[in-house]
Amino acid sequence: MRAVPKRLVRLPGLVWRCIRTGAVVSGYGVLFAASACASRVRRGAGGPALRNGERWAALLGRLGPSYIKIGQLLSTRRDLLPDEITVPLGRLTDAAAPPPLRDIEGAVRRAYRDVPWPFRSFDRQPVACGSIATVHEAVTLDGRRVAVKVRRPGIERVMRQDFALSAAAMRIMGALPGLRGMPFGLMHSQVGGAILRQLDFGAEAASLTALRANLAGFDNVRVPEALPELCTPETVVMEYVGGLARFEPGELDADARRGVVRAVLAAVYEMLFVDGLVHCDLHPGNLYFDRDADLVVLDAGFVIRLPDAVRRSFADFFINMAMGDGWMCAQIVIESASRTAEDCDLEAFRAGLCELVGAASGARSGDFELARFAGRLFELQRRFGLYPAPEFAFPLLSLLVIEGMIKRFDADVDFQAEAVPVLRRRNIPRGVVSLPQGK
Structure with a gap:
């Protein structure tokens, strides 16, 4: 994983991100505490307040993509967490709020600024919205129906700031009694670096090709074909697969x-x-x-x-x-x-x-x-x-x-x-x- 560019994690921006994250967490902490107190007064227990999945999903959505990823992973554990938490968190998987359409169009145009425009048509309205990218239906100049994954504008700066802040948190954890010696720094570098690597859409296109080759022997598993000649560092273009149903x-x-x-x-x-x-x-x-x-x-x-x-x-x-x-x-x-x-x-x-x-x-x-x-x-x-x-x-x-x-x-x-x-x-x-x- 390449080093975090200093231009994306300048100290003023890092401090502002820290303040904003702390303010969001503190604000929702007050809401959870108030709800817990009200629940305790009404029913003698405060537990239901913490089971408000809509509020947890809103909190993670406000915090940004690195935290949304946590919610996405937790949403899969319906065997361990109640439905009132996992169902709202599950909506974070592909139904995040989309950027303004003008921002999406600007991001796509910048992605292809150095090459000829490759699409006969491009639908600015996303068919899916994730924490890192939006997905759009398009038709190439030679008539192929494709899905275009477009990196959200400004997302790299936010995720790299979160990476720097979480690295500092890992250093603090490693100094706590009982946790000294734990390789938090190394683990953060590996796992956090892998999460940051999701910003590298060129690497994702290569991984999609590797995944497709790996599973080629399975008749009941399908991986769409990436079109490397149309991919850029900010977009992944792959064959469009329609008629899908949720898992x-x-x-x-x-x-x-x-x-x-x-x-x-x-x-x-x-x-x-x-x-x-x-x-x-x-x-x-x-x-x-x-x-x-x-x-x-x-x-x-x-x-x-x-x-x-x-x-x-x-x-x-x-x-x-x-x-x-x-x-x-x-x-x-x-x-x-x-x-x-x-x-x-x-x-x-x-x-x-x-x-x-x-x-x-x-x-x-x-x-x-x-x-x-x-x-x-x-x-x-x-x-x-x-x-x-x-x-x-x-x-x-x-x-x-x-x-x-x-x-x-x-x-x-x-x-x-x-x-x-x-x-x-x-x-x-x-x-x-x-x-x-x-x-």
């Missing part, structure tokens, strides 16, 4: 829902375990059904290529977890750690992870929750001073988003067993003599 269970019967779950997991595991290509943003604003009920992935802005060593380690951990081999899982974590504290008790860590993995592998499929497993794993690492490589955050984030969505289709899906067919096609992981036919 919701709807009226699908139980067999159809299970089929959808298997298709999604097979595609995600293929990317993750075989090619090391991680899509961290498969929320309902980027994943759809087409007219044939096949899956359509429309966005590749938050796609990460894992280092091969991280891909192998994550796959080894996953299959050994499915096998219930906590000792080997602990060994993989130890060997892949970015840093180990001098007073780390490795045997105690192994014992703790063996207990955690044993409980996970022995649970019924519907009882396993990756979010809780990941939280307990992180706590074990923090307690014993084993600091993971920051790249591990990406596959974990991808699976956490997917878990929240597909459990709405099939609450009893067995994430570990569904991974086995894909893992069987790659090199046999360390510690596994033979892979099981099913869990």
Whole structure:
């Protein structure tokens, strides 16, 4: 990730962004507190005030794209959060407020200022509005119907200011008792840098092409073709896919829902375990059904290529977890750690992870929750001073988003067993003599 340009994070602008963010948070904090007090007076409890999803969505929308992304990811976890929170947050996925039409037209014209205008027609009215870009229907000079993703004007400055502010927050967190030594700076650089990379539309066009090639063998998964010759640093042009339906269970019967779950997991595991290509943003604003009920992935802005060593380690951990081999899982974590504290008790860590993995592998499929497993794993690492490589955050984030969505289709899906067919096609992981036919 290239360094943050100083011209975009000058001190006066950074201070103003900090003041504005603080004012918005403080203002909504007062609203939440007042509602909680009123609820307590009326009903003897203040909890419902914090479950006002419309207010949370408004807060994140006011804060800007970096915070909207948090809301988008949280909206996928309807298995952990109530509908009154996740439903309003879900509208942040593709229904953000659009910029003025004159600003959109200006942004498109600037994007093609150095090349001939490539469109026979261009609809300024967006067909979808995300936190970073708007999407428009257009027709090229040779008659192709395309979708044009246009970066929001001024969005780069705001996101880079937020990146600088969150970096400062990470430094403060790293100085707190109990958190000293945690690689917050390195993790922020990796994860925050990947979020900033969504501003690079040239990289997104390349990721879309890589994603399409990666999933070419799946008859029931479709990725639109990017048109590199028409893309610019501020626009991504791809084939237009019409007749899309939101990724919701709807009226699908139980067999159809299970089929959808298997298709999604097979595609995600293929990317993750075989090619090391991680899509961290498969929320309902980027994943759809087409007219044939096949899956359509429309966005590749938050796609990460894992280092091969991280891909192998994550796959080894996953299959050994499915096998219930906590000792080997602990060994993989130890060997892949970015840093180990001098007073780390490795045997105690192994014992703790063996207990955690044993409980996970022995649970019924519907009882396993990756979010809780990941939280307990992180706590074990923090307690014993084993600091993971920051790249591990990406596959974990991808699976956490997917878990929240597909459990709405099939609450009893067995994430570990569904991974086995894909893992069987790659090199046999360390510690596994033979892979099981099913869990």
